[in-house]
Every structure is written in structure tokens, then in C-alpha cells.
Amino acid sequence: MKRSDRNTLKWTVMMRRAIQLASLAEGDTSPNPLVGAIVLDNSGNIVGEGYHSKAGCSHAEVEALEQAGKRSRNGTLVVTLEPCCHQGRTPPCTELIIKSGITRVVVGMKDPDKRVSGKGISLLMDSGIEVIENVLQKQVEIQNRAFIHRVKTSRPWGILKCAMSLDGRIALPNGSSKWISSEASRLKVHRLRAQCDAVIIGGGTFRNDNPLLTSRGLSNPEPLRVLFTKSLDLPEEANLWDTSIARTLVAYGPEADKSLIRKLPESVSKQALIESTPKELLKELAIQGCNKILWECGPSLATVALKEKCVQEFVVFIAPKILGGLPAMTPLDNLGFEFVDQAFTSNNISLEKIGKDFVIKMIL
Amino acid sequence: MKRSDRNTLKWTVMMRRAIQLASLAEGDTSPNPLVGAIVLDNSGNIVGEGYHSKAGCSHAEVEALEQAGKRSRNGTLVVTLEPCCHQGRTPPCTELIIKSGITRVVVGMKDPDKRVSGKGISLLMDSGIEVIENVLQKQVEIQNRAFIHRVKTSRPWGILKCAMSLDGRIALPNGSSKWISSEASRLKVHRLRAQCDAVIIGGGTFRNDNPLLTSRGLSNPEPLRVLFTKSLDLPEEANLWDTSIARTLVAYGPEADKSLIRKLPESVSKQALIESTPKELLKELAIQGCNKILWECGPSLATVALKEKCVQEFVVFIAPKILGGLPAMTPLDNLGFEFVDQAFTSNNISLEKIGKDFVIKMIL
Numbered sequence: 001m002k003r004s005d006r007n008t009l010k011w012t013v014m015m016r017r018a019i020q021l022a023s024l025a026e027g028d029t030s031p032n033p034l035v036g037a038i039v040l041d042n043s044g045n046i047v048g049e050g051y052h053s054k055a056g057c058s059h060a061e062v063e064a065l066e067q068a069g070k071r072s073r074n075g076t077l078v079v080t081l082e083p084c085c086h087q088g089r090t091p092p093c094t095e096l097i098i099k100s101g102i103t104r105v106v107v108g109m110k111d112p113d114k115r116v117s118g119k120g121i122s123l124l125m126d127s128g129i130e131v132i133e134n135v136l137q138k139q140v141e142i143q144n145r146a147f148i149h150r151v152k153t154s155r156p157w158g159i160l161k162c163a164m165s166l167d168g169r170i171a172l173p174n175g176s177s178k179w180i181s182s183e184a185s186r187l188k189v190h191r192l193r194a195q196c197d198a199v200i201i202g203g204g205t206f207r208n209d210n211p212l213l214t215s216r217g218l219s220n221p222e223p224l225r226v227l228f229t230k231s232l233d234l235p236e237e238a239n240l241w242d243t244s245i246a247r248t249l250v251a252y253g254p255e256a257d258k259s260l261i262r263k264l265p266e267s268v269s270k271q272a273l274i275e276s277t278p279k280e281l282l283k284e285l286a287i288q289g290c291n292k293i294l295w296e297c298g299p300s301l302a303t304v305a306l307k308e309k310c311v312q313e314f315v316v317f318i319a320p321k322i323l324g325g326l327p328a329m330t331p332l333d334n335l336g337f338e339f340v341d342q343a344f345t346s347n348n349i350s351l352e353k354i355g356k357d358f359v360i361k362m363i364l
Numbered sequence: 365m366k367r368s369d370r371n372t373l374k375w376t377v378m379m380r381r382a383i384q385l386a387s388l389a390e391g392d393t394s395p396n397p398l399v400g401a402i403v404l405d406n407s408g409n410i411v412g413e414g415y416h417s418k419a420g421c422s423h424a425e426v427e428a429l430e431q432a433g434k435r436s437r438n439g440t441l442v443v444t445l446e447p448c449c450h451q452g453r454t455p456p457c458t459e460l461i462i463k464s465g466i467t468r469v470v471v472g473m474k475d476p477d478k479r480v481s482g483k484g485i486s487l488l489m490d491s492g493i494e495v496i497e498n499v500l501q502k503q504v505e506i507q508n509r510a511f512i513h514r515v516k517t518s519r520p521w522g523i524l525k526c527a528m529s530l531d532g533r534i535a536l537p538n539g540s541s542k543w544i545s546s547e548a549s550r551l552k553v554h555r556l557r558a559q560c561d562a563v564i565i566g567g568g569t570f571r572n573d574n575p576l577l578t579s580r581g582l583s584n585p586e587p588l589r590v591l592f593t594k595s596l597d598l599p600e601e602a603n604l605w606d607t608s609i610a611r612t613l614v615a616y617g618p619e620a621d622k623s624l625i626r627k628l629p630e631s632v633s634k635q636a637l638i639e640s641t642p643k644e645l646l647k648e649l650a651i652q653g654c655n656k657i658l659w660e661c662g663p664s665l666a667t668v669a670l671k672e673k674c675v676q677e678f679v680v681f682i683a684p685k686i687l688g689g690l691p692a693m694t695p696l697d698n699l700g701f702e703f704v705d706q707a708f709t710s711n712n713i714s715l716e717k718i719g720k721d722f723v724i725k726m727i728l
Binding site: 166169178180306314318319323333334344346362 | 528536538541667683688694695696700701702707708709710711713715717720726
């Protein structure tokens with residue numbers, strides 16, 4: 001094996017480890033990305049590891065370099081994302097890297113923000129540091145696809161989740177849906193919520209199901225619970241009004257009767273939207289720092305969200321049950337297609353077996 | 365390992381081989397079961413193998429014993445199904461076994477027909493032959509579940525097949541459904557047809573899709589194509605009327621205008637039913653020798669078939685597509701359930717990935 005091949009393999013192995021470190025904070029770093037870093041000393045031994053645990057806390061590079069201390073001199077830093085070069089809530093990482101005496105930086109992917117992308121790398125190179133780029137780039141991009149999507153579109157990555165029977169029903173004709181999927185699947189939904197920054201429902205789901213919408217403690221803090229409603233004429237009693245467990249936001253459009261706002265509990269946040277559309281709602285949630293949101297709404301809102309490109313991932317729990325029912329609910333309303341070729345489709349599909357159910361995930 | 369354990373293992377291994385032999389004729393033996401047999405000589409070497417290839421042809425035991433010839437003396441016969449002891453289209457197998465000098469018979473399962481079950485085994489034991497029963501019984505029962513079901517209920521095993529999108533749609537609101545599933549899935553459907561004795565559609569599918577309904581040559585003869593219709597007012601041109609490729613049966617109920625029968629092509633079989641129900645149709649198809657049939661009909665007929673217990677297996681092809689559509693077709697109509705607990709369900713579920721699609725099979 002040639003020396004250069006051996007090194008390529010080494011950076012790949014180290015980058016994989018850095019990705020693993022980054023994933024430890026999944027669901028906790030928004031609006032920031034997931035980042036992991038490793039410092040190798042001059043002989044190639046791991047002398048520091050770190051990951052970005054939360055916005056406002058140290059960056060991954062800082063954690064790893066602090067752990068390595070003097071051993072980083074003439075060493076290598078392996079980091080999933082291009083180090084920042086601007087003063088944010090924490091000082092620029094490039095400065096610290098240059099000071100540390102690191103002579104080589106291995107980077108997974110550039111900063112997706114076009115305005116700063118490449119600047120961190122240039123700064124390092126200008127200081128005489130060797131930079132190896134795009135190591136396991138695809139994997140790093142997948143890990144941060146929510147963050148990348150938010151940076152590029154100013155809207156969080158949207159996941160639409162539904163649970164249906166083997167004959168495509170999300171409820172019986174009378175609306176009954178408790179429970180189509182198994183307990184194991186419901187636990188999986190809690191885990192899914194824990195990975196998201198917000199969970200969104202519409203007025204129908206709110207009134208019919210009165211859901212709790214928490215991750216049942218799997219995430220701390222719990223994701224923001226968002227009620228997206230046209231009318232502010234809402235019930236006085238509801239699980240979402242108890243903000244001691246999780247925060248709640250009521251987002252409403254210009255058509256809502258604003259005089260009703262005062263009837264809502266004080267502890268519930270209120271957000272007026274200039275337009276009552278999923279697009280506008282997500283724009284606002286991006287501003288509030290959400291990288292990833294979960295749609296747990298009924299068919300009509302889900303359909304509009306899908307049409308407005310507010311869904312990047314469709315997760316379907318399929319239970320081995322036959323429910324039947326012409327007037328029964330199905331996951332989506334009319335999308336206006338005339339030919340099957342027009343259907344949303346994707347090559348990015350995965351399947352998991354959860355308890356008795358199957359979970360099919362499609363990245364649009 | 366004790367000698368008895370060694371023998372148990374040996375019979376299991378041989379029975380597995382006999383099951384494999386039996387499967388070679390899958391879809392070809394109706395109304396008979398699938399049967400495989402192996403003859404071992406006195407030293408335990410395989411000296412004969414056989415399977416039942418077609419109704420009217422030799423039974424598996426006969427094939428294996430003929431191949432073994434004199435070497436079957438003091439040997440063992442391993443056979444998936446209890447040997448018959450009655451004169452059918454072929455002479456009773458028990459007679460031949462006794463004559464052959466076989467001293468031990470290993471049987472997978474008893475004849476499911478209560479009237480003869482155990483009689484073959486008794487006859488062998490009365491002749492001093494050692495009989496070991498129920499070896500891999502469950503596997504043999506699974507292999508012959510269609511035959512067993514037909515013997516017990518006088519109706520063939522029913523498979524309901526549908527192809528739907530990830531959002532549970534079998535067509536767009538305008539009826540368009542070409543093609544929801546992939547080419548690989550459609551080939552799988554041809555294989556499924558080849559394993560069945562008949563393929564059933566209703567008048568709606570006949571008029572809208574004008575299907576060919578063949579296995580595209582995978583099975584010879586092709587399965588019987590059954591048009592189950594209330595009205596005999598049928599189009600003059602249709603793929604099903606070309607009986608040079610495959611036989612066609614038109615089954616109609618008492619409400620049909622019988623004067624229209626003469627308008628149907630002569631080569632097409634006609635069958636009056638005393639009642640226009642899936643139950644009556646299947647009863648008739650059992651009489652005509654069908655062990656296994658495939659429902660390829662639309663939602664209304666599928667729903668009635670399911671309600672009348674004419675579906676034992678639900679096979680759903682799920683394509684990674686989102687079709688949408690409130691008025692769009694879903695696999696089934698209302699089953700009248702009020703609670704999710706009432707839904708048809710099962711622990712017997714399997715999944716296969718075919719091309720881009722998933723196929724979920726549920727045995728009811």
C-alpha cells in the first residue's frame with residue numbers, strides 16, 4: 001500500500017469517528033450544524049476529541065484542541081465541517097487552530113453558507129496549514145442535511161410522518177385511529193420528535209386528538225410544539241396549554257380574529273404570520289432557529305405542505321392491519337396529478353422493521 | 365450424539381429435500397397437493413427421488429420407488445404427505461410401498477381430508493412397516509396450505525393482490541394507474557399468477573383495463589382467467605376473448621340477462637352461479653379443481669371477497685411514490701369497523717424488496 005493510500009484510509013477512518021462524535025448531539029445543536037472533531041498528534045495518535053453539543057457552547061474543534069493541549073503541535077485536526085473564521089457567540093476557530101500549531105486540517109465538507117464557504121479553509125492555507133478537503137463529504141452532508149437545507153432555503157427540513165394500515169388508511173370512517181401502529185412504532189415517533197426542533201399540527205388534529213406532542217423526555221428541552229391554525233377560536237382546555245412540559249407556539253394567519261389571542265394562556269407563545277401557509281410558517285421557524293421540523297398533521301395540511309415543498313422526508317409507518325373504508329382517511333388529499341409519472345418519487349428509500357410494523361422512509 | 369438424535373436429524377434433512385422436490389411442481393398439481401418423496405437404501409443412501417408433477421401423473425412415492433427399484437428393499441421412504449390408500453386416477457401408493465420391501469416410512473403430515481386421514485399410515489403399520497410421523501410437519505403444511513384450505517373449506521386459497529403508492533393509492537383521481545409499481549414488481553405478479561390456478565377480475569377491471577391476465581408464459585397451461593360479472597352486457601372486443609393464449613371463464617349470477625350469453629365467444633367457458641357472491645364463485649372454482657386463486661379485482665369486489673373470507677393472503681406492492689387524491693382509489697371499501705381493534709390483522713407478515721418497490725405479504 002502506498003503511503004498516500006494509507007493516509008487516505010486513515011483520514012476516512014478518522015472522519016467516520018468524527019461523524020460519530022457529531023451525532024451525539026443530534027437534535028440539540030440547532031440552529032447550528034452537527035460537528036465532530038479529532039486531533040491527532042505528530043505520530044498519528046488520537047489526543048483530542050470533541051463535538052458541538054449546543055448552540056452557544058464550544059465548537060467541536062475547540063473541544064478537541066483543548067483536550068489535546070500541547071500535543072496538537074505539528075498534529076492533524078480532522079473536522080466534519082469547515083472551521084469558522086468569524087466571531088459568533090464563540091471566537092473564530094481558525095484563529096485557535098493556527099495558534100495551536102496544527103499543521104494539517106482534514107475537512108469533511110465546506111460551510112454550506114455561500115457567503116462564508118471556503119473562507120475558513122483559505123485562512124488556514126494562508127497560514128501554511130495543509131488542508132485536505134471533502135473526506136467522506138457525502139456522509140457529512142447527509143448528517144447535516146437539515147442544517148444545509150435551512151441555510152440554502154431559509155426553511156427547516158420538513159419530515160412528514162404518518163401511520164397507516166396495510167390498505168393505506170390512517171383512520172376508520174368514524175375517525176378512530178387509536179392505535180393503528182404498535183407501541184414500538186409510537187416509541188420510534190417519540191425518538192423522531194426528539195431529533196426535531198419543532199412538531200407541527202393543525203387545528204383539526206388539535207381539536208380531535210388533543211395530543212401531548214412531546215418526546216416523552218427523550219429530548220431536553222422538548223421540541224417546540226406548534227399549533228398552526230387559521231382560527232384562534234380554540235378550546236380552553238388542551239394538553240398543549242401546559243407549557244411546564246414543553247413550549248407551545250400558536251401560529252396564525254392574517255384571517256384570524258386577533259381579539260381571541262388574549263384568551264390563550266400567557267405561557268403560550270403567539271406568532272402572527274403574514275400569510276397562512278406552511279411556507280410562511282417554516283420561514284418563521286427557521287428564524288426562530290429550527291433546522292428540522294416534524295409535520296404530525298392531518299391530510300389537508302400535509303398536502304399543502306407537500307405542495308409548497310415544505311416536506312423533504314416522508315416517513316410512513318405501515319401496520320399489518322386491514323382497516324378498509326371508502327370515507328376513511330388516507331394520508332394525503334388530491335395533489336392534482338393526471339399521470340402516474342407526475343407523482344413525487346425518489347431513489348432514496350429505506351425500510352426498517354419496528355415491532356410488527358414496517359417503516360418506509362423516502363427522501364424527496 | 366445419540367443414535368435416535370442422529371436419526372431425527374437425518375429425517376429432517378431428508379424431509380427438507382423432499383419438500384424441495386415437491387416445490388418443483390408449484391402451481392401445476394391442482395386439485396392435488398404438492399408431494400415430494402425420497403427413498404433411502406438399507407445403508408441410508410439416497411436411491412430414489414420423485415415428486416408429483418401433475419394431476420393424473422404418478423404420485424411422488426411411485427416415482428421415487430421406481431427409481432430405487434430393488435434397492436428400496438429394507439430401505440426408508442421419506443414422503444411429505446401421507447401415502448394414499450385408495451384407487452384414484454392412479455393405484456393406491458400404500459400397496460406399492462408394501463410390495464417394495466420398504467421397512468420404514470417417514471411422513472411429513474397426514475392427509476388433511478378427515479375421511480381418509482390416518483388410514484394410509486394405519487395400513488402401512490398393519491403390514492409391519494415402522495412409521496415416523498410429523499417430520500417438518502409445519503413446513504409441509506405451509507407448502508400445502510392452499511390444498512389444505514381447499515380440502516377443509518371446499519374453497520380455494522384466495523390471494524388478494526394490490527399495487528399502491530406510499531400514500532395508499534391504487535390510482536389517481538382520474539383512474540390512471542399505469543404504472544404505479546415497477547417492471548420488476550409486474551414480473552413478480554406474473555410469477556404469482558403462475559402459482560395460481562385462476563385469476564379473477566370483476567366487470568369494472570375488465571371494462572377499464574382490458575387486461576391480459578396471463579403469467580406471460582411462466583406457467584403452462586396458463587391459469588384460468590375468470591371474469592366475475594353481474595351483467596353479461598360485455599364488450600365484443602377484449603383480450604380475455606382470445607382463448608388461444610389462456611382459457612377464460614365468465615361466471616355470472618342469477619340476475620344476469622341470460623339471452624346475452626350467445627354473444628360471448630364460443631371458446632369462452634360460461635358458468636352460472638346460484639348467487640352472485642365471491643363465496644359461490646370460489647365454491648365452483650374448487651369443484652373445477654382450483655387450490656389457489658388470485659383476486660386482481662378493484663376495491664368493491666375485493667372488499668366483499670375479504671368480508672366473505674375468500675381472502676387468505678393479502679399481498680401489497682408498495683411503490684416509493686406519492687400520488688395523493690381524496691377521490692383517488694384505495695385498495696378497499698368500507699369494512700364497517702368501528703374500532704381499530706376490529707381490523708383484520710396477523711402475526712404472519714413478510715416483506716420482500718422487488719426493484720424499487722416493497723412487497724408486504726400478510727397471511728390472514
